[in-house]
Amino acid sequence: MQIGTVISTEDSPSTSQFMFVLDKDKDTAKKGQFVQLTTKEGELFGYINELVRANRYFERAESVAEYEKASSMNKNFPTSEWDYLIGEVKILGTLNDEKFLRTYSPPAPGAKVSIADDQILKKFLGFKDDGLNIGKIQHHELETRIDMTRLFQKHLAILAMSGAGKSHLASVLIEELLDRKxxxxxxxxVIVDIHGEYVGFKLDDKYGIKTNLIEGNDINFPVRKVSPEMIEEWLPNLSVPQRELLRHSMHNLKKTEGVYGLKEIVENINESDVARDEVKRTLKRALAELKRYRFLSVNKESPNINDIKPGELLILDFSSIDSLRKKQILVSFIARRLFKLRKKEKIPPFLFLIEEAHNFAREKAEAHEAISRSIIETIAREGRKFGASLCLVSQRPVNLSTTALSQCSTHIILRVTNPNDLDHIQMSAEGIDARVAKSITSLKVGEAIFVGEAVNYPIFVNVRQRKSTKRERGLPLHEQARAFEETRKKKEEQVEAFL
Ligand SMILES: Nc1ncnc2c1ncn2[C@@H]1O[C@H](COP(=O)(O)OP(=O)(O)OP(=O)(O)O)[C@@H](O)[C@H]1O
Ligand SMILES: [Mg+2]
Known part of the structure; x- marks a missing residue:
């Protein structure tokens, strides 16, 4: 659809921008919309960076003020006929014979400007027909079909303040992955679901059969699959003699016993003659912490990471686990297993989605709070070669490991208002220019900016509705309050009746 004509100003049209005046009846163009025009080099694309309204009748402050004293200018002059809308366009490139090139010569003044054609725009932005449908591009009727490989292979970060729609977007991404042929x-x-926000998938008619939901307190791993190095990571305060004793005992057991649990490790430590009693005692005390977390077993394994399947979802529902350390230990173990089994090609390529990622890969943290950070950073650095992808979801990007964040080559950013978070996001995501940065604070819930590897240019997307059942743990506040009082009242009545 043709909407206007290129005009000539002091510094435009140039190879990087041009201005155009909108046709009178077509002034519905929007800031951010993509436009195109035909040049000698081919079809030129750009986006409307700003819209300005002009009217010569209102240019001189003193005359406007004087006229308005007597009666309104609008009454005495045909002011509306001199009302123009001018668009400022940033040029993105030129399409010539299926190839996108940099623009080498400016468009001509007088050239006709149109709203970008969806079919060409699709190519221009790098969408694929079998790509993931996340919603529509803002101001266009074009579905955002993002190439799966480009989105995930080099990891994805979803960053936004609380309530901006991160989990909703993640659910949309999961639906698309489960729907793939x-x-x-x-x-x-595999999802680390901190607040039980994804349990709806299990209850869903369509996705339920593709979903395996494990409750956090039911997670169990056999001790024989745990190496002494892992335990050292979980208990970073162990001294050198304690570490030696632990290794010694675990190697002994591995050699002599087929199956063993924490109890056998402790017995072996007791019997050991390679360490002093003091070392034994402190090591046992440290191991008691792992025992308290009740996830190390002799044989029981749930979930079995070997069983993950292409096109299926494993949800680890951590909402019933209180201890952050336990959650970190579980994430560290599962991430290590996933990566190890994937390297041996025993499991399919996977996406490991971590909610509240800042709690699992903290930027500044003491060793005992950074248990899962190193494996997350390792997958972030090396995962792409093996088809091991991360999706880090966080509402506190400032606290998220810079190493992990900078390895995420696509960032999806929803509304963020905290200036510290904004600075951090801008530093860690290439491709966020001043325009994008400025827009982040004014995004609405469900509006997302995609920048980086997955798209050829930053795009603004209205994230689509979800197809799957949404079920959240946690009722609205007023319902919780009502339920509390009702139960309280019932109890009192029962007591009274009893008396
Ligand atoms: N694109 C969208 N369309 C419709 N509703 C949406 C959309 N995005 C988010 N919402 C709604 O907004 C609310 C908040 O979204 P969501 O739970 O995804 O936020 P969040 O960023 O994950 O928040 P938190 O940090 O607290 O986990 C939800 O009720 C969700 O259904
Ligand atoms: Mg959420």
Missing amino acids: KEDGRIAV
């Missing part, structure tokens, strides 16, 4: 390539998805 075998021939398009399917990956397994």
